[in-house]
Amino acid sequence: xxxxxxxxxxxxxxxxxxxxxxxxxxxxxxxxxxxxxxxxxxxxxxxxxxxxxxxxxxxxxxxxxxxxxxxxxxxxxxxxxxxxxxxxxxxxxxxxxxxxxxxxxxxxxxxxxxxxxxxxxxxxxxxxxxxxxxxxxxxxxxxxxxxxxxxxxxxxxxxxxxxxxxxxxxxxxxxxxxxxxxxxxxxxxxxxxxxxxxxxxxxxxxxxxxxxxxxxxxxxxxxxxxxxxxxxxxxxxxxxxxxxxxxxxxxxxxxxxxxxxxxxxxxxxxxxxxxxxxxxxxxxxxxxxxxxxxxxxxxxxxxxxxxxxxxxxxxxxxxxxxxxxxxxxxxxxxxxxxxxxxxxxxxxxxxxxxxxxxxxxxxxxxxxxxxxxxxxxxxxxxxxxxxxxxxxxxxxxxxxxxxxxxxxxxxxxxxxxxxxxxxxxxxxxxxxxxxxxxxxxxxxxxxxxxxxxxxxxxxxxxxxxxxxxxx
Numbered sequence: 001x002x003x004x005x006x007x008x009x010x011x012x013x014x015x016x017x018x019x020x021x022x023x024x025x026x027x028x029x030x031x032x033x034x035x036x037x038x039x040x041x042x043x044x045x046x047x048x049x050x051x052x053x054x055x056x057x058x059x060x061x062x063x064x065x066x067x068x069x070x071x072x073x074x075x076x077x078x079x080x081x082x083x084x085x086x087x088x089x090x091x092x093x094x095x096x097x098x099x100x101x102x103x104x105x106x107x108x109x110x111x112x113x114x115x116x117x118x119x120x121x122x123x124x125x126x127x128x129x130x131x132x133x134x135x136x137x138x139x140x141x142x143x144x145x146x147x148x149x150x151x152x153x154x155x156x157x158x159x160x161x162x163x164x165x166x167x168x169x170x171x172x173x174x175x176x177x178x179x180x181x182x183x184x185x186x187x188x189x190x191x192x193x194x195x196x197x198x199x200x201x202x203x204x205x206x207x208x209x210x211x212x213x214x215x216x217x218x219x220x221x222x223x224x225x226x227x228x229x230x231x232x233x234x235x236x237x238x239x240x241x242x243x244x245x246x247x248x249x250x251x252x253x254x255x256x257x258x259x260x261x262x263x264x265x266x267x268x269x270x271x272x273x274x275x276x277x278x279x280x281x282x283x284x285x286x287x288x289x290x291x292x293x294x295x296x297x298x299x300x301x302x303x304x305x306x307x308x309x310x311x312x313x314x315x316x317x318x319x320x321x322x323x324x325x326x327x328x329x330x331x332x333x334x335x336x337x338x339x340x341x342x343x344x345x346x347x348x349x350x351x352x353x354x355x356x357x358x359x360x361x362x363x364x365x366x367x368x369x370x371x372x373x374x375x376x377x378x379x380x381x382x383x384x385x386x387x388x389x390x391x392x393x394x395x396x397x398x399x400x401x402x403x404x405x406x407x408x409x410x411x412x413x414x415x416x417x418x419x420x421x422x423x424x425x426x427x428x429x430x431x432x433x434x435x436x437x438x439x440x441x442x443x444x445x446x447x448x449x450x451x452x453x454x455x456x457x458x459x460x461x462x463x464x465x466x467x468x469x470x471x
Contacts, residue, residue, distance in 0.1 A: 022106045037071040040101065050077045161341075162191070173236045227251050253365055264336065267354075271328040276304065286300045286328045395426070
């Protein structure tokens with residue numbers, strides 16, 4: 001095998017549609033990252049310009065050094081932001097109008113200046129093609145290599161967040177924060193340092209020998225520590241952030257997880273009210289993915305905006321936000337998207353809205369969440385399967401005659417119910433986003449069920465699970 005052929009195969013194994021991601025069988029290595037960094041500088045025309053770089057944990061340090069080598073040898077000055085969240089790097093790229101990269105131990109995400117996406121159709125494929133030669137032969141140095149400098153973006157990032165959500169005057173709150181051993185351990189205390197919020201920290205350590213602590217509403221076990229700590233400390237609420245800070249999962253004062261759809265409905269109403277105040281004549285649009293609760297769309301429409309469904313996925317949501325001019329985007333698993341913050345999925349900005357919502361009134365979060373989630377929603381259920389087409393076919397056979405079918409993002413099954421019957425719907429979609437599946441390359445699906453009553457939701461959920469082998 002030639003050096004070029006080997007390099008192409010190694011890059012094909014890690015370059016996906018929207019980002020570069022290593023797996024157990026094809027890890028992200030220093031030489032691959034250096035080659036991609038050099039190609040990135042070429043693709044975005046960053047010679048003699050600054051490129052931002054950051055990471056989520058100390059265990060990404062070697063890859064950050066490799067990126068710096070590759071970018072500087074092609075003439076870019078690398079501005080190292082250190083540990084920062086996914087929304088902080090987007091904020092930096094947008095406000096400084098600079099290309100940017102965010103690195104974890106297993107992924108590399110790159111942005112054009114102005115926090116513009118880079119995907120297969122917008123330059124990532126070209127970066128991969130350029131990187132083949134650099135991986136095979138090493139990046140070719142330019143006459144004047146770039147330099148490197150450090151920058152603490154946190155003060156400006158904090159000011160940007162606090163300009164969007166006012167916390168002055170809220171009642172004192174005790175909040176348990178699970179930082180997931182990621183960026184939130186640095187950002188949350190800084191952003192909240194002048195507010196009447198007392199933080200109880202969980203997983204704030206940055207020991208690279210310890211794994212990141214997962215936060216996933218589809219996996220209740222990842223939220224056990226947060227829920228227990230809220231009860232133990234008699235806190236007003238708990239906030240769980242994943243390692244990159246993009247996701248925020250909320251726990252109420254009773255230790256119960258607040259469904260992401262309920263938080264999405266609360267945030268949508270707040271965003272619509274603010275946008276309406278700023279421009280009463282504007283036609284407002286809020287995006288939501290297909291698997292959130294029906295009540296989300298009902299809330300959006302009751303507040304005077306149009307609710308527009310989108311397929312599941314952060315890159316798809318951000319693209320639609322820019323195309324439609326929507327004022328907000330709601331994901332299905334604690335991901336909330338803010339166009340006024342460079343279309344970032346910002347867990348911390350969502351958390352600030354939640355703190356403001358409960359801090360300016362006396363009711364507990366559990367009461368607000370109950371109002372915002374009147375239907376029975378299963379949340380996402382992850383299931384490993386060997387035959388996705390076969391599962392789809394069995395579901396269609398089972399519900400033909402009693403439901404309508406739509407294939408936009410996976411398969412959506414909507415029950416044909418009368419006006420006096422509880423509604424129900426099911427969505428099953430393929431998923432390779434779980435870390436275990438990504439590393440083992442095992443196919444899987446995500447199942448979501450909602451109904452007008454808990455009894456109907458459980459009946460339909462169990463009926464669908466019975467159609468999935470080994471579920």
